[in-house]
Amino acid sequence: MRRGGEIRKERRRGEREPGLLAQLRRPPGGRDARIMLLAQLLDRAGTGVWAAACVLYFTFVVGLDAGRLGILLGAAGVAGIAGSPLAGHLADRFPVRSLLIGAHLLRLVTLCLLLVVTDFALLLPVVALTHLGDRAAKTLEMLFATRVAGERRATYQALSRSSANAGYALGAGLAAIGLAVGTRGAYHVLILANALSFLVAAALVWRTREPSGRGLVTAPAAGAAPEALGAVPVGPSPWRDRGYLRFVLLDIPMNLDDSILAIGIPLWLVGHTTAPHELIPAFLVVNTVLVVVLQLRVSAKVQGPRRAAGAVALYGLTTLLCCVLLAASTGGGAWTASAALLAAAVLATAAELMRSVSSWELAVSLAPREARASYLGVAGMAQSVQKSAGPLLLTGAVMTAGPAGWLVLGAAVAGLSLVQRRAAVRRLDLLAGTPAPAPAAAA
Numbered sequence: 001m002r003r004g005g006e007i008r009k010e011r012r013r014g015e016r017e018p019g020l021l022a023q024l025r026r027p028p029g030g031r032d033a034r035i036m037l038l039a040q041l042l043d044r045a046g047t048g049v050w051a052a053a054c055v056l057y058f059t060f061v062v063g064l065d066a067g068r069l070g071i072l073l074g075a076a077g078v079a080g081i082a083g084s085p086l087a088g089h090l091a092d093r094f095p096v097r098s099l100l101i102g103a104h105l106l107r108l109v110t111l112c113l114l115l116v117v118t119d120f121a122l123l124l125p126v127v128a129l130t131h132l133g134d135r136a137a138k139t140l141e142m143l144f145a146t147r148v149a150g151e152r153r154a155t156y157q158a159l160s161r162s163s164a165n166a167g168y169a170l171g172a173g174l175a176a177i178g179l180a181v182g183t184r185g186a187y188h189v190l191i192l193a194n195a196l197s198f199l200v201a202a203a204l205v206w207r208t209r210e211p212s213g214r215g216l217v218t219a220p221a222a223g224a225a226p227e228a229l230g231a232v233p234v235g236p237s238p239w240r241d242r243g244y245l246r247f248v249l250l251d252i253p254m255n256l257d258d259s260i261l262a263i264g265i266p267l268w269l270v271g272h273t274t275a276p277h278e279l280i281p282a283f284l285v286v287n288t289v290l291v292v293v294l295q296l297r298v299s300a301k302v303q304g305p306r307r308a309a310g311a312v313a314l315y316g317l318t319t320l321l322c323c324v325l326l327a328a329s330t331g332g333g334a335w336t337a338s339a340a341l342l343a344a345a346v347l348a349t350a351a352e353l354m355r356s357v358s359s360w361e362l363a364v365s366l367a368p369r370e371a372r373a374s375y376l377g378v379a380g381m382a383q384s385v386q387k388s389a390g391p392l393l394l395t396g397a398v399m400t401a402g403p404a405g406w407l408v409l410g411a412a413v414a415g416l417s418l419v420q421r422r423a424a425v426r427r428l429d430l431l432a433g434t435p436a437p438a439p440a441a442a443a
Contacts, residue, residue, distance in 0.1 A: 027149075027155075027156060027159050028148070028149040028150070028152035028153070028155050028156045029145070029148030029149045029150075029152075029156060030148075032148050032208040032209055033145070033148050033149060033156060033159075035204050035205075035207055035208050036141065036144060036145070036148070036204070036205065036208060037159055037160060037163045038163075038204060039200075039201040039204035039205055040141060040160060040163050040164055040167065040201075041163045041164070041166060041167040042167065042197045042200050042201055042204075043104070043137070043167065043197055043198065043201040044163070044164045044165075044166075044167030044168050044171065045167040045168070045170045045171040045174070045197055046171060046193060046194035046195070046196065046197025046198060047134070047167070047168065047171060047194065047197070048167060048168040048169065048170065048171020048172045048174075048175065049171040049172075049174050049175045049178075049190050049193050049194050049197075050111070050171075050175075050190065050191065050194040051168075051171070051172070051175075052171070052172045052175035052176070052179065053175050053178065053179060053187060053190045053191075055069065056179065056187075057114075057187045057190075057191075058072065058123075060182075061184050061187050062118050062123070063118075064120065068120055071124075072120070072123060072124060072127055073127075074388070075124055075127070075128050076127045076128050076130070076131040077131065077384070077387055077388035078128075078388065079128035079129070079131050079132045080131040080132060080134060080135040080384045080387065080388075081135070081381055081384040081385055081388065082132060082135075083131070083132040083133065083134065083135030083136040083139065083380075083384070084135050084136065084138075084139045084377050084378070084379075084380025084381050084383075084384055085374075085377040085378050085380070085381060086132070086136060086377070087099065087103070087135075087136035087137075087139040087140050087143075087377050087380070088139060088143070088238075088373050088374045088375065088376055088377015088378060088380070089373075089374055089377060091139075091140065091143050091373035091374070091377065092371065092373045092374045095210045096140055096143050096144050096147065096210065096373075097144070097205060097206075097208055097209075097210040098210070099136075099140050100137060100140040100141065100144065100205050101202045101205050101206055103133045103134075103136045103137040103140060104133075104137060104198045104199070104201050104202035104205065105198070105202055106129065106130075106132075106133040107130055107133040107134060107137070107195075107198045108195050108198040108199055108202070110126050110127075110129045110130040110133065111130060111191060111194055111195045111198070112191075112192075112195050113126050114126060114127075114191055115188055115191060115192075135380065135384050138380065139376065139377055139380040141160070142360070142376060142380070143372075143373055143376055144208075145157065145160065146364055146372065146376070153360070153361070153364060154299045154302060154303055154308075154357055154360070154361055155296070155299055155300070157299060157356065157357060157360045157361075158295040158296040158298070158299035158300075158356075158357070159295075159296065161291055161295045161356050162291065162292045162295050162296065165287075165288050165291045165292050165295075166288075166292055168288070169284075169288045171194075172284070174190075174193065175190055178190040236368055236370075236371055237371070237374070238367070238371070238374055238375045238377075238378040239378070241375075243366075243423075243427050243430075244366055244367065244375060244378070244379075244427075245378070246423055247362065247363075247366055247379075247420070247423065247424065247427070248378055248379050248381060248382050249382075250416055250419060250420040250423065251359055251362075251363075251379070251382035251420070252382045252385050252386050252389070253386075253412070253413050253416050254312065254315055254316075254355055254358075254359060254382070254413075254416075254417065254420060255355065255359070255382055255383050255386040255390070256319065256386060256390055256393075256409075256413060257315075257319060257322075257348045257349075257351040257352045257355060258352070258383075258386065258387065258390065259386065259387070259390030259391050259393070259394055260319075260322065260323075260348050260394070261283060261287055261345060261348040261349065261352070263390075263391050263394055263395070264326070264394045264398070264399070265283055265326065265341060265344055265345055265348070266280045266283065267394075267395065267399060268326055268329070268341075268399060269329075269337075269341055271399070272329075272330050272399070272402070273329050273330055273337040273341065274333060274334045274337055275329070275334055275337040275338040275341055276334060276338070279338055279341065279342070282342065282345075283341075283342075283345040286342065286345050286346060286349060287345065287348070287349045287352070290346070290349045290350075290353070291349065291352065291353065294353055295353055295356070298353045298354065298357060299357050302354070302357045302358060302361065304361070305361055305362060305365035305366070305424070305428055306425065306428065308357060308358040308361035308362050308365070308424075309358070309362065309420075309421045309424040309425050309428070310421065311354045311357060311358040312354075312358050312362070312417050312420050312421045312424065313417050313418055313421045314354055315351050315354045315355050315358065315413075315417055316413050316414035316415070316416065316417025316418065317414055317417075318347050318350050318351040318354065319347075319348075319351045319410055319413045319414065319417075320410035320411060320413065320414040321347050321410075322344045322347035322348050322351065322410065323344075323406040323407060323409050323410025323413075324406070324407065324410060325340045325341075325343050325344040325347065326340070326341070326344050326403075326406045327403035327404070327406040327407050328340055328403070329341050329344070330402075330403055359379075359382070362424050363375075363376055363379035363380075364376065365428065365431075366424065366427050366428070366431070367379070368431075393409075
């Protein structure tokens with residue numbers, strides 16, 4: 001009996017997923033995926049540098065007041081919303097690889113313009129184009145991953161998230177050095193460091209390979225007709241697909257963990273609790289470490305669209321618990337508030353881990369294969385809209401209402417997550433029973 005138990009243990013041990021480092025060395029998609037993950041790491045490192053420095057740069061170097069800075073960042077957010085569908089539309093007609101290189105070079109040019117442009121009227125289009133290129137690049141990376149990783153896209157997404165978070169942390173650390181110096185020249189060095197990351201990322205993407213056929217985001221099936229490989233794919237429009245638009249609309253509140261962690265928890269700590277302000281950097285540390293360590297394991301548990309739909313419901317429950325802790329953090333002393341806020345940050349990160357897998361998997365699985373690029377471009381709008389509307393929702397409504405605001409928000413997200421889960425399962429059933437999805441699916 002003991003020998004049989006040992007055999008079963010060995011079998012289970014052999015069936016375990018390889019670790020993070022082993023997966024990074026041999027990711028789904030092989031050589032091209034490995035190059036793209038490196039490009040994303042360097043890209044996000046540069047983005048982390050600029051994200052940590054941009055507000056201070058525009059305030060102390062350019063001299064913008066709070067009102068004009070808000071207008072600048074708001075306009076950039078609106079431009080970012082357009083980046084995802086534009087990238088998806090173009091990816092149905094041109095190679096994803098070439099478009100991604102173009103997005104990196106666009107950001108390179110606009111960021112370098114910040115070195116010489118200080119007039120507010122000129123800064124508006126420059127910063128807006130930078131954000132448009134940023135959102136377009138993220139959508140194109142998702143399309144590229146769909147192409148190279150195939151059915152193992154959830155594993156690739158986990159590796160991508162881990163690489164991106166490591167890059168952001170590295171960039172924030174580098175930015176701290178420049179911010180400590182605080183001179184105009186130091187800020188210019190930080191801008192150039194971000195621009196250099198775009199240049200290197202573009203060079204790395206250039207080394208990858210594009211499959212035959214313009215606009216393809218999945219490799220051509222074996223035995224496909226030669227004439228089909230060179231044709232531009234024609235499929236239904238996501239803008240006339242009510243079922244998919246419903247998914248995208250419901251996916252917006254399923255991204256609120258981002259604003260809760262980055263804006264809601266820090267501002268709630270400062271304005272409504274007795275927790276020390278020095279605790280705020282710990283939220284980013286907790287988030288970064290947990291995502292890097294756990295994203296691959298979570299993704300291994302959420303393989304396939306139906307498990308992804310189930311993870312949406314877990315997202316809602318986790319967000320509700322996070323909001324309950326935030327509401328309760330005002331009732332005790334500094335130690336109690338600190339513990340509640342740290343636990344809320346852990347739960348917000350857990351929600352992020354599930355959202356990054358479920359949103360990605362459902363966006364791909366609910367889209368018809370022949371028009372997947374344009375559909376995923378529309379799906380990418382959910383995150384962009386949340387980044388623009390989420391901070392306003394939290395600061396203008398939730399925190400104004402006090403602890404009750406957090407409870408209402410948590411309950412609303414939990415309820416909408418159940419609606420999203422049910423709608424996703426219904427559409428999956430429809431797609432499984434329908435050979436070719438109609439342009440205006442009502443599911």
